[in-house]
Amino acid sequence: MSKENKNPNKKPKLSPYWIYGMVIAAFFAVQIFSGGFGGEDAKSTTPAQFFEYLKNGDVAKVEIVNNREAKVYITDAALQTETHRGTRPNNILPTVSPSPNYKFEFGDLALFQEEIRNVIKENNLSNTEVTFETEHNVWGDFLLGLLPFVLIIGVWIFIMRRMSGGAGGGAGGQIFNIGKSKAKLFDENTDIKTSFKDVAGLEGAKEEVQEIVDFLKTPEKYTSLGGKIPKGALLVGPPGTGKTLLAKAVAGEAKVPFFSLSGSDFVEMFVGVGASRVRDLFKQAKEKSPSIIFIDEIDAIGRARGKNAMSGSNDERENTLNQLLTEMDGFGTNTNVIVLAATNRADILDKALMRAGRFDRQIFVDLPDIVERKEIFEVHLRPIKKGEDLDIDFLARQTPGFSGADIANVCNEAALIAARKGNKAVHKQDFLDAVDRIIGGLEKKNKIITPDEKRAVAFHEAGHATISWMLEHAAPLVKVTIVPRGRSLGAAWYLPEERLIVRTEQMLDEMCAALGGRAAEQVIFGKISTGALSDLEKVTKQARAMVTVYGLSEKVGNLTYYDSSGQSEYGFTKPYSEQTAELIDKEISAIIETQYLRAIKILEENKDKLTELAEELLEKEVIFKDNLERIFGTRPFAKEDILDRENKAKESTPDIESVETPSEDVKEDVKKDEPLL
Numbered sequence: 001m002s003k004e005n006k007n008p009n010k011k012p013k014l015s016p017y018w019i020y021g022m023v024i025a026a027f028f029a030v031q032i033f034s035g036g037f038g039g040e041d042a043k044s045t046t047p048a049q050f051f052e053y054l055k056n057g058d059v060a061k062v063e064i065v066n067n068r069e070a071k072v073y074i075t076d077a078a079l080q081t082e083t084h085r086g087t088r089p090n091n092i093l094p095t096v097s098p099s100p101n102y103k104f105e106f107g108d109l110a111l112f113q114e115e116i117r118n119v120i121k122e123n124n125l126s127n128t129e130v131t132f133e134t135e136h137n138v139w140g141d142f143l144l145g146l147l148p149f150v151l152i153i154g155v156w157i158f159i160m161r162r163m164s165g166g167a168g169g170g171a172g173g174q175i176f177n178i179g180k181s182k183a184k185l186f187d188e189n190t191d192i193k194t195s196f197k198d199v200a201g202l203e204g205a206k207e208e209v210q211e212i213v214d215f216l217k218t219p220e221k222y223t224s225l226g227g228k229i230p231k232g233a234l235l236v237g238p239p240g241t242g243k244t245l246l247a248k249a250v251a252g253e254a255k256v257p258f259f260s261l262s263g264s265d266f267v268e269m270f271v272g273v274g275a276s277r278v279r280d281l282f283k284q285a286k287e288k289s290p291s292i293i294f295i296d297e298i299d300a301i302g303r304a305r306g307k308n309a310m311s312g313s314n315d316e317r318e319n320t321l322n323q324l325l326t327e328m329d330g331f332g333t334n335t336n337v338i339v340l341a342a343t344n345r346a347d348i349l350d351k352a353l354m355r356a357g358r359f360d361r362q363i364f365v366d367l368p369d370i371v372e373r374k375e376i377f378e379v380h381l382r383p384i385k386k387g388e389d390l391d392i393d394f395l396a397r398q399t400p401g402f403s404g405a406d407i408a409n410v411c412n413e414a415a416l417i418a419a420r421k422g423n424k425a426v427h428k429q430d431f432l433d434a435v436d437r438i439i440g441g442l443e444k445k446n447k448i449i450t451p452d453e454k455r456a457v458a459f460h461e462a463g464h465a466t467i468s469w470m471l472e473h474a475a476p477l478v479k480v481t482i483v484p485r486g487r488s489l490g491a492a493w494y495l496p497e498e499r500l501i502v503r504t505e506q507m508l509d510e511m512c513a514a515l516g517g518r519a520a521e522q523v524i525f526g527k528i529s530t531g532a533l534s535d536l537e538k539v540t541k542q543a544r545a546m547v548t549v550y551g552l553s554e555k556v557g558n559l560t561y562y563d564s565s566g567q568s569e570y571g572f573t574k575p576y577s578e579q580t581a582e583l584i585d586k587e588i589s590a591i592i593e594t595q596y597l598r599a600i601k602i603l604e605e606n607k608d609k610l611t612e613l614a615e616e617l618l619e620k621e622v623i624f625k626d627n628l629e630r631i632f633g634t635r636p637f638a639k640e641d642i643l644d645r646e647n648k649a650k651e652s653t654p655d656i657e658s659v660e661t662p663s664e665d666v667k668e669d670v671k672k673d674e675p676l677l
Contacts, residue, residue, distance in 0.1 A: 042071065043087050045102040047112070053102075054119050054128065058084065061129045062116065063100065067109050071100035185284075186251045186258040194248040200379040201372030201404070202242055208233060208363045209246055212338055213254045216290045219336075230360040231329055232339035234298075236346040237365030240405030243342035246365070247294045250340065257291040259284065263300030266320050274301065274320030282327040282337065290336035298341040304350045321350060328358045367403055370396050370498055376404050380411040387427035395431055398478070400496050410434045432479075436493075440485035449489065455618065456521060457482045457490040460531055462614035463520025464492045464513060466606055467599055469632050473509035476635060481622045489531065504552050511539045512595040512602075519599035520610060539595075543588045553587045556580070606632075 050072060053059050058078035063071040074084050079101075087101040106112045113130075120128055196206055215222055215229055222229075235243040251258040259281060266274040285291045301320045328339055341359065343349065353359065368376055374396040381392070399407060413434035418426040449457075461480045468474040475494035482490040499506070518532040546552040549562045561575050574581060603610055609631050616631075617623050629635070 042100040042103040045072070045104050047104060047106055050102065050104060051115065051119055053078075053084075054116070054125065055123055057123065057125060057128075059125075059128050061131065063131050063133050064109070064112075065133045065135055067132075069103060069105050070112075072102035072104075073098065074101040184260050186260065194245070194252045196249045196253060198379065199242060199245055199249050200375035201368045202246065202365060203372075205235070205242075205246060205363045205365050206249075208361060209250050209340075210253075212292075212340075213250055216254055216256050216292070216336075216338070219290075229336060230338065231357060232341065232359040233361040233363055234346070234354070234359040235340065235342040235363050235365055237344060238367055238403060239344050240403035241365045241367060242404045243344075243365050244296055245404070247296070247340055247342065250292060251294070254292055257285070257288040259291065259293045261295060263295055263297045263302070266301050267317065271316060272319070274316060275323035278320060278323040278327055285337045290338075292338050292340060294340045294342075296342050298353075299343045299345040299348055302341075302343070302349045302353050304348055321353070325350075325352055325358065328353075367401060368407075370400070373399055373402065373407060376407045377411070380408050384411060384415050385425045387423075387425040387430075389428045390426070390431070391428065394428070397495055398432070398435055398493075400498060406438065410438060413437055436481075436485065436491075439493075440488060440491050442485065449484070453489070454482065455614075456525065456529060457531065458614045458617045459520045459524050459610070460517040461490045461492050462610055462617055463516040463518075463523075463599075463603060465516075465613060465628060466520070466610050466632075467516030467602055468492075468494060468513040469628055469635055470602055470606070471509040471513060473503075473506040474513040475510070477625060477628055479622065479624050480617060482617055483621055488534070504546070507542055507546060507552070508591075508595060511542055511592070512599050514539050514542075515592070515596045515599045516603065519596060519603050520614075523600060523603045523607060524611070524614075539592055540588065543591045544584075546591065547584050547587045553591075555583060555587055 050059075050070070053072070053074070054062075056078075058074055058081075059072055060075040061073040063073070065071060074087065078084050079088060084101065116130060119125070120130075196210060199206060212230065212233060219229065235246060237243055247260070251260065261281070266277050281293065285293050301317055301324065303317070303321075305318050305321065339359070346354075346362070354362070374392055377392050377395050381390075395410075399410065402410070410431065411434075414426050414430040417433050417437070418430040421430070423430070461482060465477045465480050468477050475496040477492060478495050479493040480490075481492075485491060514535045515532075517535055518528050521528050521531075547556050549560055551558045551560050563575075576584070613623070613628070613631055616627060
């Protein structure tokens with residue numbers, strides 16, 4: 001079908017260039033018929049020469065303009081003489097009225113008129129005509145009168161643009177488009193390179209959103225069984241876990257109109273603008289249905305109503321939320337419009353927004369486990385020149401608790417470090433330095449520290465390493481350093497075991513290892529310092545969680561004072577009595593002191609090995625797992641993690657067809673990081 005036949009009812013638009021052309025043509029017409037062209041190039045002369053021409057009878061007409069200028073018209077006979085031959089005007093365009101030959105300015109009008117009358121009378125010049133003319137600059141007067149209005153309108157538009165959120169382009173930047181949606185449209189004509197292959201891990205979340213995409217592509221597959229298209233899906237999870245990346249993959253895979261915007265795009269200082277933008281957004285989406293709307297950081301407008309006693313802007317935000325609730329599932333139900341939203345503050349969203357029929361699905365995007373971290377590393381390592389010593393399994397183990405964004409940052413930081421060193425490829429040590437840089441901060445080798453302080457830091461870190469090596473459930477050591485980083489004077493890196501549930505003995509061993517630094521100071525120097533601040537903070541939080549959250553204290557009992565709804569944050573009273581508060585404080589103190597004494601006992605039994613480790617740390621400043629194995633021997637509590645088991649399962653697989661999914665039981669073991677304590 002030709003382009004001319006696509007829209008037969010579409011009327012041709014009037015081009016603004018036609019308007020510009022008509023204005024210019026009108027201007028030229030006015031100039032032509034008023035003698036504006038060709039009459040302004042008259043030859044200048046003086047009053048003395050004029051009176052000489054007048055006496056000779058060469059002047060046919062004198063035109064006095066605005067009582068200050070004289071225009072002189074020479075007779076046809078005089079134009080043939082040598083004196084006036086070059087004064088004929090060269091008109092560019094044809095004119096209706098003749099053009100003057102000379103022009104000049106005079107002084108007093110009365111004297112000038114009297115002198116003309118005398119010359120005409122004396123020389124009997126009855127054919128010489130004297131006329132008076134008043135000229136007006138029509139366009140100049142018009143523009144001068146229009147200037148105040150132009151200035152007032154210009155200032156008003158400038159102020160309104162600044163108030164409406166930008167002086168430039170965009171739907172909200174123009175005063176007349178302030179109620180229009182700011183959503184950016186992606187459709188089949190937009191080149192979006194992100195696909196589900198670029199999203200590593202997040203298998204459950206990918207299945208959910210892939211099903212939504214599949215529904216839009218082949219709806220009859222589901223509607224034939226009586227199913228209905230879901231109204232919306234809410235992506236919930238910590239920052240950096242890939243919620244927006246999933247939405248980008250949906251935009252790249254869906255091949256339907258995809259409207260993307262942020263929750264803050266609805267927020268405006270004008271009353272009713274947010275609700276108007278919501279209406280306009282859903283109007284555009286329904287016109288292009290089937291379509292997808294993605295609202296990032298929806299908590300900007302979806303916060304629970306009635307929580308803030310302040311009025312004003314809060315009322316406007318609630319109006320925007322009310323309009324969004326109505327559009328998603330109100331009296332007039334939308335068809336084939338799916339709303340995707342992302343937030344990391346799902347606990348503060350309004351309950352009406354979270355109900356089925358609006359957001360039918362809540363997809364939790366958790367921090368990646370060790371297997372998913374390996375997949376994420378494989379994605380981000382594609383464009384990087386890797387060294388031969390690089391082990392992706394090792395990198396996955398070294399980054400517990402890292403989100404996808406953190407892993408991307410590690411890969412980029414490692415490449416920058418390798419480039420700074422002048423390497424041709426990125427090696428294992430570059431990644432270790434990148435992890436240290438991100439977690440610990442910038443290395444400060446020039447920080448001033450006395451020998452006594454350095455020795456105290458060395459024994460402190462050696463105490464952590466010794467206790468963690470001796471206890472079964474403590475995280476095994478990877479590296480210890482006394483090089484200052486950020487705000488810390490020393491640091492120890494561990495390889496924690498990823499658990500789904502945590503038992504009491506595991507928490508106690510971790511607390512004992514955390515107190516090993518202060519215990520080492522007490523055993524070696526007989527006095528303690530302020531260097532254990534972060535350790536004490538960590539241990540106190542763990543002990544309080546044991547008593548008040550997880551119910552792991554025998555004296556307090558199987559009680560928890562944890563409120564998953566978050567409503568306790570707004571309360572001013574504790575959920576327990578003063579006697580219970582006193583008991584809780586005593587239990588927390590008893591747990592910590594017991595583990596502190598336990599750490600001191602272990603270090604006293606291994607004082608010689610502790611001293612040897614600290615001296616080696618003072619000499620080398622950085623020691624690794626191999627140094628501990630040489631001093632303490634092989635750690636008897638070494639465990640095989642899920643990556644080792646999966647790799648062994650792959651190596652022992654003789655034939656793919658004869659294997660009955662050997663790693664299914666392994667995948668069920670670890671799906672998430674250990675819970676936050």
